[in-house]
Amino acid sequence: MLLAMLMGTLAAIATTIGALPVLLVRYSNSNPYSLEKLLNAGLGFSSGVMIVASFTSLLLPSIEGGGLTISLIGFIGGALAIAFINELIPHEHIFKGFEGPIGFKKIKTAWLVALAIILHNLPEGYSIGVASAYQTIDGLKVGLAISIQDVPEGLAVALPVLAITGSKPLALIIAFFSGLSELITAIAAVTIFGEYENILYLGLSSAAGAMIYVVSHEALPESHRTGREKEATIGFFIGFIIMLYLDTLLA
Template identity: 45%
Template sequence: MTGSQIFWYGSIASLIAGLATSIGAIPVFFFKKQLSEKSLDAFLGFAAGIMLAATMFSLIVPSINTGGITITVIGIIAGAVVLELFDTFSPHEHFLKGHEGPNIDVVKKVWLFVIAITLHNFPEGMAVGVSFGGGMIKNGIVVALAIGIQNIPEGTATAVSFLKAGYSKKQAFWWSFLTGVVEPIGGILGAALVVIMAPALPLFLSFAAGAMLYVISDEIIPETHSHGYERIATFSLIFGFLLMMVLDNALG
């Protein structure tokens, strides 16, 4: 596969995965009442399991196979540290955990939400983009499928969270849709990097894995363990992991 094909595969796949967020947001137009916290925790736990499996089997394993364990460890640490720096120094608002970062009053609450979601979705898009590097079409498809699947319940959860914040159903849908648009930006960057700097593919794969692991542990899992439904969130994560593991094996 040529460099231009890798770039377009990665860019288009990340766009499709990002747009899956809007599919998850559609149900808000039909809700007569808000989803329960139990349902949201189950949805997000399932999404976390899918992301975790995709990170392991389609990012970390290929990185080890092509670049060795040392490069993989370095990349994972680097990805996690970069996300931690963004998380620490960017003012943003978690839907459940509240405000983090500098207390800048002039930043409207809605933009705090948007920044938080951007921190979450950008590395996902980048993971899709880099996963097509080296002509690894199967890996790219698996990662894009995993993130697309997990974006559906995430889109629902995001839209419902906007409803809770007082936005209309239409506004909640469009804000959720826009959060998904961030992913192809990360996808384009990731795909471009692996084309321009092909020898560094193992590092890019592991960097994306580190960023994904950070998002799963710092963002998603704490959100699902804040309402007393830890057990259902945990088993939902396991089911999501198993589903993605089976799909990865079937596609392989």
């Protein structure tokens, strides 16, 4: 429980730290290209980190401890759960636009962007909690991985909100609450899987499925949507290599 709380708190702090540069920048709608490059590189970086963390710290331990069948059930279940939530809750993508029940389309765009990031963060906090319930070292690796990729993610939250609203305080507040959702989810996950250890391997693989779904359905397509594949790909490889090195270092 303590490890999940610490790692969840670290992730929330990292998201807020990542958003701090909005206090120093002056965004102009007339020159959005620099913003697009930065956001695409950040989304690519986050994707690289999450893919490595999903396999090395979640899916592989699940297969080794629970077997392939249990792992596949959990993996598919985690992906389907996030897909269902994605369709149920209204949210706004940075480049793609509105997604969710059409009746909620009139909600202010800034809050829809916040909901999109919170949806993105749910499997991240869940992964921290499940990994912490499994082993301290895995909780540490996943927690550090999520925190590292939360820094560019915090900026990816704050910059669009700043561009939409022109309010730097609001951009920081929304980034903070999007990070806080990870802490809440991490605590909930470690409480459940720490109590019911017989479903722990199912939890590990479901966390991996949820994370991979977010990468495949949200992060990578969003990073390529504006034709900035080069920046996104560079960011992806940097994130992948950093997380692979971190995982090896902590193994």
